[in-house]
Amino acid sequence: MFNRGWVIGGIIAFVAAAGFPFYWHVLGRHEPFPELERPKGEKSCVEGVAYMRTDHMRLLHAWRTAVVRDDLLIYTASNGKRFEMNLHKTCMGCHQSRDRFCTRCHDYNDVSPPCWDCHVAPEVPEVRVQQSEISRKETSDDMQKGSPS
Amino acid sequence: MIEKALHGGKSYWTWVSLLATGIGIGLLAYLYQLQEGLWVTGMSRNVSWGFYISQFTFLVGVAASVLMVVLPLYLHNFRAFGPIAVLTQFLAVGVLLMSLLFIFSDVGMPMRILNVPLNPTPWSMLFYDTVFLPGFLVLNLIIGWTVLGAEKRGSRLPVG
């Protein structure tokens, strides 16, 4: 075999790097599961809690396809309860915080779904910043190009 | 055969590092565009497609011209084109890689590029570009590599 040292050393280095997620859990610090802010007085989400925990992303994906592409609006859950398929009104109507619910668990699981790139979270600190960057001169010409008030 | 690329004189390595610097600058520029949005390219409402797409169409044309050399050789056994077949096929590999990268850098949501093959849309031209060009790229790599290997061993071309 050519370059025995390099080849074997390379294989060992590769396995060490590629196997990182497997032994890190044993060697690294195990973080406690974060505390999530749950809506008070509610026993069940749109569907059962266990189902929502494992499948909420698939449910939301089905919802968004139905609303955007299939002109549907109402979701009738397996227990007969009816919900409007709307992240803002239905989901965030109960879970009143993105940061203390969604983000905590997503951070723990190291996933970053891009929902809030477009959907407006209950806490949007960035909404009213950079007003100064927008020149506010409301000339009639601006108006015709469609400036908001 | 790849080990051939790892040996060369001083001028060879100067050339390679020059090219690598160019690639590095391009990569940094792309990361800047990814961060800021496509406005940094100077494209606008009125000029919604710019150099990216014109480069892409030009390079696809170059890739298609490769067929002018390899089809007479492979299909009609026109042996006079044999010596330049390898060159043209690897030219095709290069330009196809570039044209695909030009599409990739032109779209606003590059991480969603797989939506194109996942939602097959036969009435859209861009669908054919993004689905058939990688196929043409793979064909050129396999055939070009085979022909190059045959030439290195001094054996007859495995065609005709």
Added chain:
Amino acid sequence: MTLSRRKFLKTTAAAALTAMAIPKAGQGFELEGRMSPGPKALKAKRWGMVVDMRRCKDDCAGACIKACHAVHNVPYIPQAEHQVMWLFLEPYENAFPEQSRGLTAGTAIKQKFLLMCNHCEDPPCVRACPTQATFKRQDDGIVMMDYHRCIGCRFCMAACPYGSRSFNFRDPRPFISSINPGYPTRRKGVVEKCNFCQERLEIGQMPACVEVCKEGVLTFRDLRDPDSTVSKILAKHPHMRRKPDLGTGPSVYYVL
């Protein structure tokens, strides 16, 4: 290594069959509940808009545009070349370039025309889109954008003959003066346009521009219904559509 052609073909076929047999990830998911349309949703065979330019006055200062852009979180970007517009004004020559005669008369023609997505019968943008992120709804003819799917290739912008589509060349959020939380913003890298207020129709509301216009310029009804207000107006008054010779079949009509 020798590999007969027969063996090569056999192995390839076996590999392809195995690959097809592996179920796709996430395919096992089934919804536990059912989905249905909104009970109050406004329905039409083909939604259409009539813009009565005789009634359109300048003194409302573009109230319909403001309402539309506020409801849909359309950003106001100062640089004209990166602006995002759902509803906008253009002079007659730009709205109807093939019909400008140089010496046109009449008050309506001196006014700026209210332009929006025409929600064409045969939309060129839908043909161009490589992912079906923009599509025409079969039940009411609204040309929709699926912002979750758009890859931002801007093919639809090149295809649209009316300039109704805007690309988010930069992050729009800093340019929205006050966000309407009930409707999502867009993000940089996707194309957007007027959606005939589909999100309002499905909860039983008329489009924002129609609702806010006090002069009765805008009428929004079913074009396929011969007794609807739009059909009656169009039967009575001479009207025009933008670039009819292209065969796109716009759903927005202008009465002069």
